[in-house]
Amino acid sequence: MKKLILVTLVLCLAAQFWLFADGESYTQVDGASRIITAYKNQKTGELPDLSMAIRLLDSSDTEFVEDGKDINLPVDARGSYYKAFSWVFSGNAFGAVTLTFSFARMSLNGANTNNQTEYIPYKVKMVYSPSKVGNSTIQMNTASTAQAYMTNSFTGTTYRMYYADSISNGAVSSVETSGGESPASNYGNAFSVALSYNMSSNTKVQDADAQDKKQEYINKVTQNNHANVCxxxxxxxxxxxxxLINNDRTWSTNSSIKAKVGEYRANVTVGVTVQ
Amino acid sequence: MKKLFIVLSNILFSLFVLAAAEPSKYDFAISGVVRSSIVFQVTIFEDAIPFDLDGSLVTYNPSYASMVTGIRIGQYTLVSRTPSIKLCVSHTPLVHSDSSLTENNQINYRLYLITGDGAQNFVSTRGEQLDILGPSISTTVNDTEVISLIDEYMYVTLDEGSDAATEAVCSELESGIYQSTITFSVWVQT
Structure with missing residues (x-):
């Protein structure tokens, strides 16, 4: 009887092991390891070069839109705003910089045409997010609540920056804390939206070594130690x-015009200007 | 000896001239897989490293937590004729190359791997081992379930778990070069 129990126990254990092995066992067949490197700037030392970069993300925010890539709009974009792309503009200039988005006419196969049945009107809404310095979100359009940030990448250790950004655009009627929007429409013609950012209008600098600890706007202090970069x-x-079209392809702005069936395309060009 | 040197120099020089004079051409490549059950390759983009830890390219942004962002650091290829495999990915934090430092010498990051088209087709890890099971990334071709991820991008974003923690760690880091090792392993179900 004892032997029978022992044999049964062994058989049960073997069966469990076999069942487990059948579903979960893996054997390594390939692999690799790679080293990536990064650097942290000197806390004191040479000033970094002035640099800027603009990147666009696709509508799903999963990939960067490279030059020449198409962004497809769904039917949902008829009559309601559809997220087309996002921009991430980064750099270290504290002066004014302008981001200009130029939208061409959206025409049949991207051809240059004046035939109203071969292009469709559309409008664009640009919604910006609060700016960031490093990993900190900073205030927009006000110097009174500027985000204090001890710069540690250059200029030595005597300057404390109080960063705040400003954004201006003729079409912006109000500014919200969480962001703002800049509506623009062309109703069939090419148009552009210019977003002018200017950190220098609100950012302040404090010389930590100075007795009065006075804060001055960054564009008013002696810039010997800043060289236009922050x-x-x-x-x-x-x-x-x-x-701006209806489901029957008529213009929502003029129902007597009906767009032809086909693929419509509008080129978008993004430019950066530094003042 | 002098003559030999002159002759050799002339030959070398003419090779350079020939190379320089070669007309420009266009290179195209079509890749395929023959008689191989699994192909796995990883490439790190040399022009992307070293990247600036202070730069906004790798800034952690909580509003982007549900999507891929950061600096594009490389690409990988995984092809398999069977989905019965898994890809394991893990990485160390970025650690200062001066091993004598004991404080403010490392920062963690999030590694993203694109696993296909569409908003949700990516996976990410903050260092812990990530097991990507074959069935979750397989596609059906000619009624056969296969894995075909070719030259899919990888991204890196600093991530200490929260915006504030990342900022705090990053701002205190010692200056210098930081390194991280990313480890991949491919396993077949047996």
């Missing part, structure tokens, strides 16, 4: 597009 900032936002 800590890296990150300015981002999202562009929404609304196609």
């Amino acid at each position: 800590d890296y900032w990150n300015r981002s936002g999202t562009a929404y597009v609304q196609l």
